[in-house]
Amino acid sequence: MDLRQLRYFVQIADCGNFSRAAEMLRVAQPSLSQQIRTLEDELGVDLFVRHARGVTLTDLGMQFCDHSRRIIQEADRAKEAVRSRSASPAGRVSVGLPTSACRGLSLHLFKAIAERLPNIQLHIVEAMTGYLDELVQVGRLDVALLYDHKAFEHVAWTEMMVEDLMLFVPTGSPLAELTSIPFAELFDLPMVLPARPNVARIVLEQLAARHNVEARAMDCDSLPAIAQLVRSSQYNTVMPHFAFATEIERGEMIAIPIIDPTPSWRLSVVVSQRTMNMRGSDGVARVMAEVIADLVDQGIWRARLKSEKSYAARNPR
Structure with missing residues (x-):
């Protein structure tokens, strides 16, 4: 088996339908079906139950899907770790934004990242601060904007404003x-x-x-x-x-x-120290801090900036 087969398998499991998965993967459905048949033959088990509406995972298929997701994630993280050592920040960076800030900040952040860090692929996750904080600590988010953040061992942060x-x-x-x-x-x-x-x-x-x-x-x-x-x-x-x-x-x-x-409340830009793309994460955190400061300076975001509002000043590399 190879990573391509695992990605195909996970996509089908998520879609519950071969034709929809083929469309999202941009591959021909017969080719996709053949890849899954080859994978099932190699494993010696049926991964899916086929029915009129599509497919569902078998019990063994669900177990294999969990393993496949972890393998794909680790492969992606390994790739990002190598990319992050390049001269220019690159690769995927996941950013957590609290619900009350996501709508107003997202567009400005996407534009700024596209202009200043064109090799970064930004992934925005919207959720409540408590949940975002947990994801940053375990490294499932690279960067986050958090309210009333508490100090933890595996994160670095810069308090931005009140x-x-x-x-x-x-x-x-x-x-x-x-x-x-x-x-x-x-x-x-x-x-x-x-x-x-x-x-x-x-x-x-x-x-x-x-x-x-x-x-x-x-x-x-x-x-x-x-x-x-x-x-x-x-x-x-x-x-x-x-x-x-x-x-x-x-x-x-x-x-x-x-x-x-x-x-x-206080707002802080937080970076997970468990990120596999530290160069990219630091770059995104710096840009986000600058975007937030600009929005406050322009009166778009009503808040009081801390005297040291530069992420770079507080987090030299």
């Missing part, structure tokens, strides 16, 4: 005329927030506990769903301004500062 959280209400709400709202009054309103371990929820609940406030809110871990709930005038939410900048620009939401006290 961002305030704000109350978001629909444009037609009576609250839209407010210039600010005290934190103590926040949870008297119908609220929807991401559930723990989302960092925003943790920040708000810890602050509420210190000020004897009961942090009541409906749980929702989907940012688009939260936006829809706020636009429908049923709920309000607390997020950074950057999370709903598009809705504010379209006149669908109003952001109201929270005072006495103002909830906030």
Whole structure:
């Protein structure tokens, strides 16, 4: 067997259909079928159960699929490790972005990487900060932007800025005329927030506990769903301004500062020390730090930069 056969096999397993897999792999279906028959003959087992709607993995097929994925991943990582030693950063770099920042940052980051690091293949992963932090620690993400990051042995980080959280209400709400709202009054309103371990929820609940406030809110871990709930005038939410900048620009939401006290969090650019492409990861982290700083300087991202905002200054190589 060879890597090509393993890639074919995994793609078919993911698609559940030979014709769809052939289309995605851009190979002829008869050729793809022949490769799988050859692989099954070599192993002496059936990897798939064929049926009218496509195929499903047999029990042995599922075991072999897990092994195949690890083999492919290690082969790709080995290739990236060699590529990363070239004069110019190259290869695949996976970047984790929290949900509240992904929509506003992704386009700027893709453009900057294409201009400054044309040999880098960027892979964006959107998720909650807690999950992204775990992926960075074990090396499944190369770079990430994290809120209130805690120090761990296998990561390097540069704290970029501090961002305030704000109350978001629909444009037609009576609250839209407010210039600010005290934190103590926040949870008297119908609220929807991401559930723990989302960092925003943790920040708000810890602050509420210190000020004897009961942090009541409906749980929702989907940012688009939260936006829809706020636009429908049923709920309000607390997020950074950057999370709903598009809705504010379209006149669908109003952001109201929270005072006495103002909830906030710190943002850091984090690099896994277990990455197989350290040169590429460092390059992407530097570009991302510069893009973020530019967005803040332009007033697009409302936050307060740390005095040392350069990733390169904090992480010389």
